[in-house]
Amino acid sequence: MTARVIERTPSAVDQPLVIGSILQAGVRTAGEQEIIYADKKRMSYREMAERINRLASALNRAGVKEGDTVAVMDWDSHRYLECFFAIPMMGAVLHTINIRLSPEQVLYTINHAKDDVILVNREFLPLLDAIKDRIETVKTFILLDDGEGPESSSIQTVGEYEQLLAEAAPEYDFPLLDENTRATTFYTTGTTGLPKGVYFSHRQLVLHTFALRSATSGDGHGRFNQTDVYMPITPMFHVHAWGVPYLATLLGVKQVYPGRYLPEVLLKLLVTEKVTFSHCVPTIMQMLLASDAVKKVDLSKWKVIIGGSALPKPMAKAALDLGIDVFTGYGMSETCPVLTLSHLQPDMESWDNDRQADVRSLTGRPVPMVTLRIVDDNMNDVPHDGKSQGEVVVRAPWLTQGYLNDAENSENLWRGGWLHTGDIGVITEDGYLKITDRIKDVIKTGGEWISSLDLEGLVLQHPGVAECAVIGIPDAKWGERPLALVVKKPDADVTEDAIRELVAGYAEKGIISRYGVPEHITFVDSLPRTSVGKLDKKVMRAEHGG
Known part of the structure; x- marks a missing residue:
C-alpha cells in the first residue's frame, strides 16, 4: 500500500x-x-x-x-x-x-x-x-x-x-x-x-528563518527574542548577513545597521542603541576586545554569534570575562548558512568561564531540520567519540541545490546525495561538532577565503623561486594568515620583501585580493611530499604551526 x-x-x-x-x-x-x-x-x-x-x-x-x-x-x-x-x-x-x-x-x-x-x-x-x-x-x-x-x-x-x-x-x-x-x-x-x-x-530562505527562530527562541543564553536589539557585524553581502536580518524582521525587533565597520562607531551604537544581539567573525571581535574603549562600557547584555572561522578559546574566555555572551555558529555559503550553534546545555550555564569557553568555542550542535553526518571516504559514519574524524556532510531544506551554471562542481558538491562541506571534524558523545581541519587547502583570513594555489602560482612568478607552498597559520587577529614556504633556485637572490612586493603588485592589478598578500615568508631547503609526489601540507602545518 x-x-x-x-x-x-x-x-x-x-x-x-x-x-x-x-x-x-x-x-x-x-x-x-x-x-x-x-x-x-x-x-x-x-x-x-x-x-x-x-x-x-x-x-x-x-x-x-x-x-x-x-x-x-x-x-x-x-x-x-x-x-x-x-x-x-x-x-x-x-x-x-x-x-x-x-x-x-x-x-x-x-x-x-x-x-x-x-x-x-x-x-x-x-x-x-x-x-x-x-x-x-x-x-x-x-x-x-x-x-x-x-x-x-x-x-x-x-x-x-x-x-x-x-x-x-x-x-x-x-x-x-x-x-x-x-x-x-x-x-x-x-x-x-x-x-x-x-x-x-524564497522557500529556502523562509525555512532557514524558521529554523533560526526555533534554535534561538526561549530561555537560556544566546537567545534572540522580540525584546532584543539587533545589529549585524557581518557584511550583508555575505550569505544575507547569515540570514539574521530576515529573522529580525520576522520578530519585529529594533534593527541597527552600522555602515562601514569602525570600532568607535560599533561601540557607540552598541551603547546608545542598547544593542543586545549581533554576529561577527573573530577578526571583528578581536578588534573590539583590543580597543581601550571596550573596557569602559557595559557589554553584559550583548549576545554574539562568532562564525566565518574558528572561535579561539582565549578569545571566548576574554569576551566572557567582559560579560559578552559569545558562542560559535557554523555553516558555509552553500548552506544559507547556519548548520550548528554552540549553545550550552542548561547544566553547563553554571560552569566557570574557562570551562564554558571550551564548549562555546566548539562548532556546535545542529539546528532544527539539519541532518549532519561525519563520514569516511566510503560515506560510512564514524563513531561520535570526539576522536574519530571524517568529512562533514549535511542535508537541510535550505541548502543550495547547486552552483550557478556549473554542473560539474554542482554534482561534486552533492555527490552521494549529501552536501559535502569539505571540512573535517569530530562529534563528541554529547553531540557537539568540532571542525579539526579542511580537505582543501583554502586559507580563511578575517572570514574571507584565500586560495593557497593561487598564491603559490603568483610567488612562483619570481625568477628566483624554484618551489613554493602556501599554508594557513593561526593568527590572533585574522583567524589565519598565509605562510609562504619558498625554495630558492641555486644562487638566486630572493628576499621576503621582493616576494611581498610581487604579490602586492598582482593585488593592485585586481588579480588577487589584497588580503592574500602574505606577511609570513619562510625560506626552506625543500618541501615535504607524499609517496605519490604531491606536496604534503599536513606535514608542513605540523612543522610550521599551521
Whole structure:
C-alpha cells in the first residue's frame, strides 16, 4: 500500500513560503518599531514597508522585470535591508556583490550572474570605473549616496536611490510567486580562485528563518527574542548577513545597521542603541576586545554569534570575562548558512568561564531540520567519540541545490546525495561538532577565503623561486594568515620583501585580493611530499604551526 497524498478541495489554496510573508509578519506585529542606519536615518517598520513598495516601483520604472538580476554594492544599511525584500518580492533575483573581492573577481561575478541593474554606493564607483568597459549585461546603474566617495565617475546612473524612491509610487502590486522562485545569488571563492555562484529560493530562505527562530527562541543564553536589539557585524553581502536580518524582521525587533565597520562607531551604537544581539567573525571581535574603549562600557547584555572561522578559546574566555555572551555558529555559503550553534546545555550555564569557553568555542550542535553526518571516504559514519574524524556532510531544506551554471562542481558538491562541506571534524558523545581541519587547502583570513594555489602560482612568478607552498597559520587577529614556504633556485637572490612586493603588485592589478598578500615568508631547503609526489601540507602545518 502506498502512502496517502492529501486530497485538495478545488477551492483550497496552498499558501507559498515567500519572503514577503516575513515582511508582513514584522510590520503587523511591530509597525512602529525602529530601524536605524548609523547616525544617518531612523524609520519605522511601517515606513520601511512603504519604502520597499517605492523601491519596487522605482526598479520597475527602470525596466526591472521578473527573472532579472539586480545587484547591490553597499555597506550595511537600511537600503540593503529594503533590497533584501523588494527585489525578490518582485520576482527578480538579488545579487549581493562581495566588495572585498578583487576587481577581476567582482567583474567575473557580475558577468557570470548576468546582472541587469547595479545599485552602487558612491564609495565603490572607482571599482566599477576600472572594469566598466568589460561589464557585459548591466543596462542600468543606480547611485547610493551617503555623501562620501568621488564626486565624478564614468558610471552613468539613472538617479540617486532616495530621489528615485521619493518620485516612485508608494504602492506596488507584487506578483504571486512560486515558492521555489530563485530569490538570491552570491559568490563564494575556493581553491580554484574562480568564484562559484550559490543561490536560494524564497522557500529556502523562509525555512532557514524558521529554523533560526526555533534554535534561538526561549530561555537560556544566546537567545534572540522580540525584546532584543539587533545589529549585524557581518557584511550583508555575505550569505544575507547569515540570514539574521530576515529573522529580525520576522520578530519585529529594533534593527541597527552600522555602515562601514569602525570600532568607535560599533561601540557607540552598541551603547546608545542598547544593542543586545549581533554576529561577527573573530577578526571583528578581536578588534573590539583590543580597543581601550571596550573596557569602559557595559557589554553584559550583548549576545554574539562568532562564525566565518574558528572561535579561539582565549578569545571566548576574554569576551566572557567582559560579560559578552559569545558562542560559535557554523555553516558555509552553500548552506544559507547556519548548520550548528554552540549553545550550552542548561547544566553547563553554571560552569566557570574557562570551562564554558571550551564548549562555546566548539562548532556546535545542529539546528532544527539539519541532518549532519561525519563520514569516511566510503560515506560510512564514524563513531561520535570526539576522536574519530571524517568529512562533514549535511542535508537541510535550505541548502543550495547547486552552483550557478556549473554542473560539474554542482554534482561534486552533492555527490552521494549529501552536501559535502569539505571540512573535517569530530562529534563528541554529547553531540557537539568540532571542525579539526579542511580537505582543501583554502586559507580563511578575517572570514574571507584565500586560495593557497593561487598564491603559490603568483610567488612562483619570481625568477628566483624554484618551489613554493602556501599554508594557513593561526593568527590572533585574522583567524589565519598565509605562510609562504619558498625554495630558492641555486644562487638566486630572493628576499621576503621582493616576494611581498610581487604579490602586492598582482593585488593592485585586481588579480588577487589584497588580503592574500602574505606577511609570513619562510625560506626552506625543500618541501615535504607524499609517496605519490604531491606536496604534503599536513606535514608542513605540523612543522610550521599551521
